[in-house]
Amino acid sequence: MTVDDYLEQHRGAHLEELFSLLRIPSVSTDPAHRGDVAQAAEFVAERLRALGFDTEIAPTAGHPIVYAERLDAPAGAPTVLIYGHYDVQPPDPLDEWRNPPFEPTLENGNIVARGATDDKGQMYCHIKGAEAVLAATGGLPVNVKFLIEGEEEVGSPNLEPFLRANKDRLSADAVVISDTSMYGPGRPAITWGLRGLAYVEVHVRGPSHDLHSGLYGGGVRNPINALAAMIATLHDEHGRVAIPGFYDAVLPLSDEERAETAALGHDEDAFRAEVGVSVSPGEEGYSVLERISARPTLDCNGIWGGFTGAGAKTVLPAQAHAKLSCRLVPDQSPAQIVALLRAHFAAVCPSGVTVEVEDHHGGIPFLVDRGAPALGAARRALGRVWGVEPVMIRGGGSIPIVASFKSVLGLDSVLMGFGLADDRLHSPNEKFGLDNYYAGIRASAYMLEELARG
C-alpha cells in the first residue's frame, strides 16, 4: 500500500482526530486554561506513542513540552527535527464567532475553529505524515524528532532553556516547521524570512483615584488624553514609525528581493477586499506585500481606561493602559526596540501623569540560508503535492524560536506552511482548508522521503 492509498483510506479518521484536538481550549496565555493546555499535550503525546515514538511530556516553568523521537532509520540517514505548538490564541471577541471557537465545524470545505491552522492543524499534518510513511513502508527513511510546545502564543519563554538543556538529544540536520502560510491557493511556498516582535504594555497614571469630570475637569491631566497624545507621536505623516533610532538597524531590501517580491504579483485589491477596507495606507515607498512581510511596524493591540460600560459616566479616570507591539526585521533586536520605546515614552510623557513601559516578550527576526540542503527536499515535496514549484516568500509573523534553533542548536529552519494568509489566524472564525490539511499530510510524508534522498 502506498502513502497515497493509506491517506485516501484514512481521510475521515484523520479529520476526526484533528477535531478532537481542536475541541481542547488550550489557551496558553490564560491561567484558567492551564488544565486544558496540559490535556492537549497529553493528546499529542498519546498519538506519537501510538506511532512507536519514544515520547515524553517534559514539564517546564510554564506549560509542558512534548518531545518524541524515532531513531531507527537506515544507517547514515539524516535526522529531522519537526517543531510545532499545541497551544492557541485566546478566542475573543467571542460574539464574532459563527460557532463556538472550540466546537470545530466544516464550512464550505474549511475546518473552522480556534487553532485550526495556528498551529494544531498544521502541526498534526506531520504526525499523520509520519504515520502514513510507517503504514506504507513499515519504517521511517530518516530519523525523526518531534518537539511540540505549549507556549508559542506567549513567546515560548521556556523553549530556549529546554533547547540548551537538551542540545545533544535535539541534534539534527534540519528543523522543519509548519506554522506559516502558502503564498495562495494552489501556490505552495517556502518562507525564508520572518519578522521579530517587541511587545510592551504602557501604563499611564495620573490622579490617585477616579475623579468627577465636572468637579475636577480642567484642573487635572487626563490619563486617557495623555496616553492618546503619546501614542499619536509614534508615527509620522509618511506612515513611518517616528521613534528616534527605530530604523537604524534595519537591513534595506535589495533590488533583487524587491524584484522577486514584485514578481509574485500580489493583488492589493484582493488584499483590501479580504480585509474589508477601501484603502491600505502605510509606510510610504513600499508595496503592501513589502509592508506586511519585510518592513518593521508598530501597532496598538489593545487600549483601555475609564468607564467602558453601557451609558454615560462622567469620570476623569486615574489610569489608562495600552498594549502595543512592533514587528521587527533583521537586524533589529527586541531588547533594543523596547529600550527605544521606553526612552520615547519617557520623552513625550506630558506633565501631570507618569508613564511605565512594561516589556512583555519579544522575538528575534530572521532570514534563513536559502542554500540550506533541507530546503531542497521541502521544495521537491511541495512540488510533488501541488504540481508547481513553490515560491520563496517572507512572512510577517513571528516564530521567535526559529532564531533559537539557529543560535542554540546551530540549525536552519525550513518553514513549509500549508495554510492560507486569510485563514484568520488570531481572529474569530479561524479556518484551515480541508484540502490543505490533507495536502499538508502528504507533503510531510513526501518530505521524509525527499530528505532521505538528500
Next chain:
Amino acid sequence: MTVDDYLEQHRGAHLEELFSLLRIPSVSTDPAHRGDVAQAAEFVAERLRALGFDTEIAPTAGHPIVYAERLDAPAGAPTVLIYGHYDVQPPDPLDEWRNPPFEPTLENGNIVARGATDDKGQMYCHIKGAEAVLAATGGLPVNVKFLIEGEEEVGSPNLEPFLRANKDRLSADAVVISDTSMYGPGRPAITWGLRGLAYVEVHVRGPSHDLHSGLYGGGVRNPINALAAMIATLHDEHGRVAIPGFYDAVLPLSDEERAETAALGHDEDAFRAEVGVSVSPGEEGYSVLERISARPTLDCNGIWGGFTGAGAKTVLPAQAHAKLSCRLVPDQSPAQIVALLRAHFAAVCPSGVTVEVEDHHGGIPFLVDRGAPALGAARRALGRVWGVEPVMIRGGGSIPIVASFKSVLGLDSVLMGFGLADDRLHSPNEKFGLDNYYAGIRASAYMLEELARG
C-alpha cells in the same frame, strides 16, 4: 420642642434611615438595576407619605419620578419646590472600594457609600428637615413640593417632559436643590452657576474583522492608533480645546468675578494633594479654581479596543471606541458643541478607517440671578447653621434640569450644597460628612422658616 431639640433626639434614627436608602443599588444607567431604582423610589415616596405629603410615584419612559406636595401653609405663604435625585452613578471600579459600595459604613465621621452625598444624603436632608419643622410646630410655614427623580445620572431625559406636563401643579416661587458642595469644611456656599455637558461616544472602524498583527501589520490602518491620533488633536499646547469654534459662545469672566474667585483663597497645593498629583496643568491663563468651575473642558471618560485581557495578544483590532465629554459654560450649547465635535472628528479622521460620533446626552450651562429672593432665605439659613456668611461660588458639575426649571417653569434655582468637594462623587469610597448630614437637615428646616419670613 424646638427643631434643634427634635433633631438632637433623632440623630440615630435619621442615620439609620439614610443607611437603608444607601443600601439600595439604584444605578440608573444600568438596566440590570431597574428593579433597585424602583425600590429606591418607593422608599422615598413612603417617607414623604409618612409626613402627610400627598405623594405619587409617577411612571416615565425611564425611571419613575417621586412627586409629593403639602400645601396647607398659612394663607399667602410662598411655595418652594425641592428637587433631588435618588439614582446613583455606577460604583466601578469595584476593587478600589474599601467596603462594598452599597453597604454604607461610618469611617472617621464620614458616611461612606455610593450615593452618600450625590445625591441620596443631601436630598434626604430636606425630607428630614421638613419632618423636624412638622414635629416642632405641627405644620409647615410654607407650601412644600418635593420632586425627586431617578434619572439625574443619565441626563434626566424624562424630567423636562414631566415639567411640561405638570406646569401648573409644579408652580412655585423658587426651586431649592442640594446636589452641590460647600466651599469647604465650615464654609457654606450658594452655587450660583453650573457647567453644562456635551457627552459623546466615538466609534472608529477599520478592517471588517480582527487581524493578526504579524500577517497584516503595516498594510492596514490600525483603529486604535487612528483613534489616539484623533484624540490628540482635541487640545493644543496651551491646554486649550483645539476644536474650531469651541470657545466662540463662551462668556468671558468679568474682572469682578475673577476678583471674587481669587478672594476665596483656593489652596491649589491642597487640591493637588487631595487629587494625588504633583502638578495640575490645564488651560493657560486661568487659576485651577477657574478652570474647574468657570471654564469649559474636554475629557476622555473612557476608551477601549483590541485585546485588554491578561498577557499578550498580537491582534490588529477591527474597532476602537472612546467616550468623551465637554463641560460647558454660558453661552455654549450642548447641541452646538456636539456638532463641532462631529465636524472635527470627520475632518481629522485618517484614511483607512471611519469615525462615528454618537450623541449621548447633554446639559445646558447656567448662571442664576443673584438677586433672586429665595437666595436671601437660603443664605440666612446657612448663616444660622454654620455661623458664617455663605460664599457665592460656581460649580464645575452639571445639573441639566436647573436650566429646565428656568425655561419650563420660569423658576430660579437656589443651590445650597451640604457636601464637600472631596466627597469623591462618582469615585470609589464616595463619602458624606456625618456632621454635614445633620447640619444639612437643620439648614433645610431653617430655610423653610426663612422662606416664610420672605
